[in-house]
Amino acid sequence: MGLIKMNKLILVDDICNLKTGTYDLTYQKDTTLNISGNVIISHYDKSNCNLNTYLTPNSTLTFTQLKELNQSSTLNIKITENTKSTYNLVIINTGENKLTININILSNNNQFNINIRTINTTKDSAIDIICNGYITKNTHNNILVEDLKGLITHEDTIKISPNIYVSTEDVEANHFVTIGSFNEEELFYLTSKGLSLALSKQLLLEGFLESKLDQNLQSKLNREVINNE
Amino acid sequence: MLKITNLTVTAQENAQEILKDFNLEIKPGEIHVLMGPNGIGKSTICKTIFNHPDYEIKKGTITYNNEDLTQLTPTEISRLGIFLLNQNPIEISGITTAELLRNVLSETTNSKVDIFEFNKKLTNICTKLNIPKEFVHRDINFNMSGGEKKKMELLQILLLEPKFIILDEIDSGLDVDSTKLVGQVLQEYFKEKEASFLIVTHHQDILNYFPNYQVHILENGKIIKSGDKSLSNNILNYGFKANIIDGSDKNE
Numbered sequence: 001m002g003l004i005k006m007n008k009l010i011l012v013d014d015i016c017n018l019k020t021g022t023y024d025l026t027y028q029k030d031t032t033l034n035i036s037g038n039v040i041i042s043h044y045d046k047s048n049c050n051l052n053t054y055l056t057p058n059s060t061l062t063f064t065q066l067k068e069l070n071q072s073s074t075l076n077i078k079i080t081e082n083t084k085s086t087y088n089l090v091i092i093n094t095g096e097n098k099l100t101i102n103i104n105i106l107s108n109n110n111q112f113n114i115n116i117r118t119i120n121t122t123k124d125s126a127i128d129i130i131c132n133g134y135i136t137k138n139t140h141n142n143i144l145v146e147d148l149k150g151l152i153t154h155e156d157t158i159k160i161s162p163n164i165y166v167s168t169e170d171v172e173a174n175h176f177v178t179i180g181s182f183n184e185e186e187l188f189y190l191t192s193k194g195l196s197l198a199l200s201k202q203l204l205l206e207g208f209l210e211s212k213l214d215q216n217l218q219s220k221l222n223r224e225v226i227n228n229e
Numbered sequence: 230m231l232k233i234t235n236l237t238v239t240a241q242e243n244a245q246e247i248l249k250d251f252n253l254e255i256k257p258g259e260i261h262v263l264m265g266p267n268g269i270g271k272s273t274i275c276k277t278i279f280n281h282p283d284y285e286i287k288k289g290t291i292t293y294n295n296e297d298l299t300q301l302t303p304t305e306i307s308r309l310g311i312f313l314l315n316q317n318p319i320e321i322s323g324i325t326t327a328e329l330l331r332n333v334l335s336e337t338t339n340s341k342v343d344i345f346e347f348n349k350k351l352t353n354i355c356t357k358l359n360i361p362k363e364f365v366h367r368d369i370n371f372n373m374s375g376g377e378k379k380k381m382e383l384l385q386i387l388l389l390e391p392k393f394i395i396l397d398e399i400d401s402g403l404d405v406d407s408t409k410l411v412g413q414v415l416q417e418y419f420k421e422k423e424a425s426f427l428i429v430t431h432h433q434d435i436l437n438y439f440p441n442y443q444v445h446i447l448e449n450g451k452i453i454k455s456g457d458k459s460l461s462n463n464i465l466n467y468g469f470k471a472n473i474i475d476g477s478d479k480n481e
Contacts, residue, residue: 184282186321189369192279193385194307194333203332207323207368 006042006216024216027051035059042216052076057107061085066217069127072098081107088212091118092222093127103133108140116148117212118158119205126157131175137167146175151208153181153201230425231255231278231393236289237450238270238277247273249450251289255393260419260426260439264464265447271429272316275397278427279303279313293393308337312391316398316429318378321369326381327351329369330388354387359410375402383411387418395427400435412438433465 009016011027020037026044032052033041036059043065050073055061057080067073069091079085091099103112118127133144150158162175182204190200210218231254238248247270255261263271277284278291280303291298298306307313330351334342355362358380370378379399386394396415400408416438418424428436436442436458444460445452446469454460 185319188279188281188303189315189319189321190324190329191303192307192313193329194304194337194389195329196304196336197302199332199336203324203328204321207321211323 035061041065042214044217044220048073050074050076052078054078055080055083055085055110057081057083059083059085062088064088064212064214064217065090066213066220067091067099068222069093069097069099070095072100074100074102077101077103077112079103079105079107079110079112082109084111085113087112087114089114089116089118090209090212090217090221091116091127091129092121092209093118093125094121095124096126096128098128098130101129101131103131103144105133105135105139105142105144108142111143113145114147115212116146116160117209118150118160119153119209120156120158121154123154123156125154126159128159128161130161131163133164133173133175135164135166135168135171135173139168140170142168142171142173144171144173146177148175148177149208150179151181151205152179153205230257230259230294231427232290232292233274233278234290234292236277236291237287238273238284239287241283241285246287247284247450248277251451253445253452255425255427257425258423260428260442262428262430262436262442262444262461263447264430264444264461264469266469269447270450271447272397275313275315275395275427275429278311278395279306307391310392311395312386312389312393313395314379314382314386314397314399316401317375318370318382320371320373322371324369325366326369326384327365330365330385333389350388351384354384357387358384358414359407360384376404376407379403380407380411383414387414390422391424392422393425393427395429397429398431399428400430400432408434411435415439433461436461 006022006024009023009025011031015032017034018039020039022040024042027049028047030050034054034056036056038060040062045065045067048069048071060083067089105112116129118129120127129148131146131148133146135142135144144164146162148160148162150160152158158179160177160179162177164173164175166173182201186204187200191197209221233251233253236248236251239246265271273284278298286299293309293311296309331342331347351365352362355365360380364381370381379402399411403411412435419439442458444456446454
């Protein structure tokens, strides 16, 4: 993901209409975004407000969010017709919290991908992610892919529920979920090159999270918070 | 330098015995070649030297300059100057080769790496190995062919300059031109650094670049026959079975 010139946008209203452009977004209360045209959003979220996004027909959206979760939160996504969207959510959780994502595909010819990467910051933390994808009746030619991964770093708890509710025959819907600790082969590879075990884990952890962030958000990733030590 | 004595190793997964009373000694500047059919434990030896978690040492010792490797972590073993080039180098997402090497140098020297000098060195090695420069800034071995991965591992050797190198089938996946290039680079490294090598291979091509080496045939987890470079020629001409059953070199 390359470095993109972004429009800084601080939202004060409950509803915001975003047209073609690239936005570095900030909001402090529950918000609804209406998307039209080709929109790229980069969002560093510490507020944990609920967010609704509504994709108008023929729009495309790349939504990348770095979320420091410290209370339960909901993301609602409504999709109309002929849209293409990718949601990349990197969630750094502290405490026991639930994140609910509701994806509603209401009409035809949509391609929707959601990629989630999550970790807990402490041993006592537990995150519960519920990702619901709804494909409604009498819709056609929709693609829904949920790629959800959690990395256990402190013997903490990650729960991910990928739910796909399909009420039509003409759809391609897939989900992939992986929850696990560091890959033993990757650790062996890195340490056998001379890296310490601690730094190997730290690099793998940063790579896991950064792989779904744009450069704007990579620079905001709090290295101290995600320190594996 | 490296001495393996009466080594018996089992797989962690199923407790199956892979090596049994295995013995091998490699002195400074020597090249030893392990040959044998597939699945008889050649890669196990390479990984066991590095204390790979998939294997358990039941008996025996592995020492390197009198250090007991069985008691060391892979990090500590690597920092003694030993390098393992895996048969199938894995891909690692989210870490670039340059990032890995910069961090290795930084940790081992306990100082900040001069980025300008580091990049200059990497560029020179890429040119030498005919590797696109951008490969070092790509996630480790990501979307590379088998041959490209082997060259990227060789790049690490040239940068880190180990004294003892384990090459587990470096020649598999290399085309004719790449085999020649890799052979020439290894030959030059051997001469310049006076390094020692443990080579696992099924082919003669890469061995032609080394002046002298000792060959060992493995069967049932131990070395059953050793000889000079003529033994590898015999194996390639007549196969393992003929050399093992006969017990003598065909050209003697």
